[in-house]
Structure formats: structure tokens, C-alpha cells
Amino acid sequence: MDIHHETLIIERNFTAPPERLFQAFADPKERQVWSAPSPEIVIVIEETDVRTGGREIARCGRAGSLNWTMKVFYHRVTEGRQITFSEELWDGENILTVSLITFDFEKHGITGTRLKLTDQITSFVGESGIAGHRDGYTKALTNLAASLIPA
Secondary structure: OEOEEEEEEEEEEEOOOHHHHHHHHHOHHHHHHHOOOOOOEEEEEEEEOOOOOOEEEEEEEEOOEEEEEEEEEEEEEEOOOEEEEEEEEEEOOEEEEEEEEEEEEEEEOOOEEEEEEEEEEEEOEOHHHHHHHHHHHHHHHHHHHHHOOOO
């Protein structure tokens, strides 16, 4: 087993207030859209309860083949300020990664938000598990920024 550990920190400024970013995360329909790292990947949030002590089950993969399962436990949720959760990523009966992830929302300027995402990962599939988190969250946050721009 090729185990890797890494902590990723991604910081990004958004033009929307912290409450709006929190809402974009907490709304499963909205998150299914912006969190998919590419048009080929589909994320289906089957059940969610974004609150301290809440849980979530989601599946993802290419359309027609949602073979990965994400099991989430929300440890601390403070509306408009912070979301901390642990996430297990499974491929059938095989665990791929386990992470402790925090989204910190801080007011920035008059109407903006500074988001700091901290992702502490243990990958049981080597560097590819770390790269998947890094690429996935980088692209998801770019999608989130684009989704917040008024049409």
C-alpha cells in the first residue's frame, strides 16, 4: 500500500459575501454543479445535513459510472464562517483517501470573501490521491467563482 500524507492550503478571494459562499456550499443542488471539476465528472449528493454532527453521502464519477462514494461527517459548522468535515473517498470496497477539510470564510473588503481551504489528506493510493484533491478543489473553486457572477 502506497500511503501519502499532505496538507493542501488553497486561498481565494471572491466578490460575494461569506454568507453567499456558505449558501453555495450548503445547497446540494448548487454544490453538485460547481464542485464537479470538469464537465465529464458528475457529482450526486444523495443525502446531506450540513450542520455540526451532520452527515453526507455522495457519489461521483463519469456519467453512467458513479463508482466513487464520498462519506462525510460535519464536525463543526458555523453559518457564514466555517465548515469543517472529514471525508472518506471509496471506490467500491477500497478506501482511496481520508481527509479533514476546513472551509474558512472571512469578510474581505466591503462585499467580498477570503476563502481559506485546508485539506489534510491521507492517500492510500499514492500521490494520485493527493493530486486528485489538489486538482479537484482548485477547479471546483474556479467553478464556484464563476457561478457567483451575476448573469
